[in-house]
Amino acid sequence: MRMIHPLLSALALGMAAPLVAQTAPATAPAAAPAPAPAAFTLPALPYAPDALEPAIDAQTMTIHHGKHHQAYVDNLNKAVATDAALKGMTLEQLVTKAGTLPAAVRNNAGGHWNHGFFWKTMVPPAQAGTASPALTKAITAQFGSMDQFKAAFKAAGTARFGSGWVWLIVKPDGKLAITSTPNQDNPLMDAAEDKGLPILGNDMWEHAYYLKYQNRRADYLDGWWQVVNWGEVSRRFAAASKR
Incomplete structure (x- = not known):
């Protein structure tokens, strides 16, 4: 009977054995930190967008409130976030000292305050x-x-x-x-x-x-x-x- 060299026999057995992948245990990705809440938010209209018709139409109110006023709020938050000295200040504080502040803060703080005041100045006829x-x-x-x-x-x-x-x-x-x-x-x-x-x-x-x-x-x-x-x-x- 022909003898098989022990080394060849071991190699044959090793090739026949299943390969087991060595992988590191999976770890969950670190949770991203929650974004800080915006300093200023858009107030809801105190009435429906069509409530002021016929003096002011619904489309104008929707765009004026949801686009223009929202833009002042968004831009004010951006402007305040870049200046540590302004963080924590109220809208009224920003408005009253607007003449000493950057144009982006003055314009957008004014826009936010003025429109909040404006919506409350009106009611259905x-x-x-x-x-x-x-x-x-x-x-x-x-x-x-x-x-x-x-x-x-x-x-x-x-x-x-x-x-x-x-x-x-x-x-x-x-x-x-x-x-x-x-x-x-x-x-x-x-x-x-x-x-x-x-x-x-x-x-x-x-x-x-x-x-x-x-x-x-x-x-x-x-x-x-x-x-x-x-x-x-x-x-x-x-x-x-x-x-």
């Missing part, structure tokens, strides 16, 4: 109501009558060159005044020409009215009175008068 006796008395004393006040407010709004806002404010001496500001500035800012507490404000940027009124800003200002929330404006006036 059936809920508009009238100014309180105290506010009516103050408006009459300052402007002659409610109609004369509205005419002066309209004149200031139509005279605002380019984009901006028109406001009714309570000045530090307690008197009412109509003023307008460029871009997203407002009367709370240290850089404002006329400072005071806003109690009423209307957006003069074209995105606020162009889909319905096109270039007819005066018509927009006339129609807007249908949706002014006089209860809220009166509440603001009462609060400002106590300061």
Whole structure:
């Protein structure tokens, strides 16, 4: 009988044996850290997008709130995140010192504050109501009558060159005044020409009215009175008068 060399026999057995892969035990990937919550968020509209018709159409409200206001919020969060000195500051703190801050913070903090104020200044036409006796008395004393006040407010709004806002404010001496500001500035800012507490404000940027009124800003200002929330404006006036 032919003898098989022991070495060849061992090799044959080794080749026949199954190969077992040596693998390291699997480990779960480390969880990514949760992103920090945004400092500022978009507030919900206090009414449905179509609630202000016919003064302001639903499409304008949807775009104005969901696109334009959201952009101010997003850009403000980005601007604040790049400056450690601004982290933790409230929106009101940013607005009041806006003149000392970078343009990205000033513009977007103003845009965020102004629009939050603007949405609350309006209600569906059936809920508009009238100014309180105290506010009516103050408006009459300052402007002659409610109609004369509205005419002066309209004149200031139509005279605002380019984009901006028109406001009714309570000045530090307690008197009412109509003023307008460029871009997203407002009367709370240290850089404002006329400072005071806003109690009423209307957006003069074209995105606020162009889909319905096109270039007819005066018509927009006339129609807007249908949706002014006089209860809220009166509440603001009462609060400002106590300061």
